[in-house]
Amino acid sequence: MSEPKTKVNDASVKDFLNAVEHPVRRADSFTILEMMTKITGVDPKMWGGSIIGFDSYHYIYASGREGDWPIVGFSPRKQNISLYIMPGFSQFKSLLEKLGKHKTSKACLYINKLSDVDLEILKTIIQQSVDSMRKKYHR
Numbered sequence: 001m002s003e004p005k006t007k008v009n010d011a012s013v014k015d016f017l018n019a020v021e022h023p024v025r026r027a028d029s030f031t032i033l034e035m036m037t038k039i040t041g042v043d044p045k046m047w048g049g050s051i052i053g054f055d056s057y058h059y060i061y062a063s064g065r066e067g068d069w070p071i072v073g074f075s076p077r078k079q080n081i082s083l084y085i086m087p088g089f090s091q092f093k094s095l096l097e098k099l100g101k102h103k104t105s106k107a108c109l110y111i112n113k114l115s116d117v118d119l120e121i122l123k124t125i126i127q128q129s130v131d132s133m134r135k136k137y138h139r
Helices: 013-018 023-040 090-099 119-136
Strands: 045-047 051-054 057-060 066-069 072-076 081-085 108-111
Touching (some): 013 051, 023 081, 023 119, 072 119, 081 119
Antiparallel strands (some): 057 066, 072 081
């Protein structure tokens, strides 16, 4: 079975964020970094070359594939900022209705810029996501 490609490493989070070309996305990323650091109470780590993650959990799929992944994280991409909300979004439907301009996939919340969303609602989603993951994985 193949090893997961995205693993925690010692690359500099701040160097990575300082290299984000889009000035608004770079500034927003530093705000999200601060927000997630306060919420999780742990230092950020680079996962692979483009994901900033906080804390971790171990998963095992029914197929037998397993690995580690951050309990919450984000990545400033060219099109948007992807926030990794690992429990998914079924428990956040009412909050998402109030969040502002965004898109979701299975466990990703996509926003163009922080000014498009309500920061207090975003903090609540992140906090509840972290609490859910820590409860599920006994941390």
